[in-house]
Amino acid sequence: MSFDPQHPAQATSAFANYKTLFSDGLFSKAIKNTAVYTASCLGIIIPLSLCMAYLFSQMINKVKYTSSFILLLPGLFPPIVLAILFMNVFHGRTGLLNQVFIMPFGGKPVNWMSHPDYILSAMVIQSVWRWTGFITLFLLCGLESIPKSVKEAATIDGASKFQIFKSIEIPGIKHLIIFCAAFLFIDTFSLFAGSFTLLGPSGGTANAGLLMVNYAYKFTRFQEYNLASTVCVSMLPILMVLTGLFCLRRRKQA
């Protein structure tokens, strides 16, 4: 479909759609935004949930599971509900984020949703809020499944808490961390609903929050489905590389 020219009259080759896209400044902007967004989501969520999982794993059972349940609740929200909630969090003057974290320290209130510099960070915050719980639970269960005897043996040999964490627990759940990272990557990379409901179909002021899938959706408004699918196909190579890496790793393990 992506090779079907959208405007047959002007088309010169099978790659006409790709030419249209690459000459469109928005396309590179969408790529850049997606890259920044995905990278920062991964960079924040994984360490944060690792810390949380470690803290939880030190607690007594009942408290441990209740608190990880609470942490997980945001993961159950459909994006639209998230958007409704976060309109309040990010709102210009009365927003939660401004009132709690910025204004008390003498900062100027930031309009998170309409200032081009802040839209992406607002989206990252939303994503962190949503996914940390799930990833924490995954990692927590991973930590639990490491045999206690190994840790005890290390303690007897005089290893400190941090050493145990670094050389026993992290390697023990390494495969889980990688799995979570892959899962998150795919989810954030192809995020649509989150930004669609938060910013509407336009991608925000100056397209600062435009992600790839939103970019594709933009074309559907003018019934340009071929162009839209071209955008999607151009996302494939990155995902293929990732798939390849993932499969290779699995094979090595097996």
Added chain:
Amino acid sequence: MKALKQIVLLLIVCPVLFIFSYPLLWLVTACFKSNREIYKPLILFPKEWNTSYFAELFSGKVIDFWGFMTNSLLTTTLQSLIAVFLSASVAYIFVFKEFKFKRIIFILAVSLILIPKQIMIFPLRELIFKMNLNDSLWAIILPGALSGIGILFFIQVYRSLPRDYVDFAKVEGASDTKIFLTTLPLILSPLLCCFMIHFILAWQQHLMPLLLLNDNQLLPVAMSSLLTSSLSYPLAVLMCAALMCILPSIVLFLFTYKNFRSTLSEQVI
């Protein structure tokens, strides 16, 4: 000493938990608030608890709430049931059967996971229009009825099942269908777990219903139109709708949380 440690841990964890759960708490109380209070997100509890907003939502005057709710529940449940059944059966075949090109088909199946549905949406849309399924709920159910991650998950589950069971049953002359059906209770916990994950993810779908359905809407999408269509009703009605929108997922999750945990720690992926 031990108690002290627990208390310190709690003190560290509680603020984080509070930050993470604050919006949810706020949402629950916002259902009873007047418009003015809703615009002040720092106020958690309303001055007076007004319960009339729920009645307004349920009466169906603002949106066809019950219609959308049944639509949503129907599509999500059916889709998850079919998906769980299909992925379990596919995984069964991959684990216990030998056939030609197994490796290649397996790799194809696995690559399903890593290609998000959003990418395939436009060809899918074309296909559904050709099948004349647009604007029917099947347009959402059918594409969602197969999950790559489910297949991978059940392969792991079947591998951990003692192979002797299946071999014995084969020696006794049971057919594969029969073996498959009788082993289902053995993997009940993973089945439930997979159902839950699929349900939650399917419930959150947004792009597909947006492109494929017109009148027959699902609740989450209906809400977004509610959000944009002026403010002729109190905001609290919207909050009530939002609350109802997350309720099914939360209830389901409450019931399967234990299963989910045990499955996660047993079948470390």
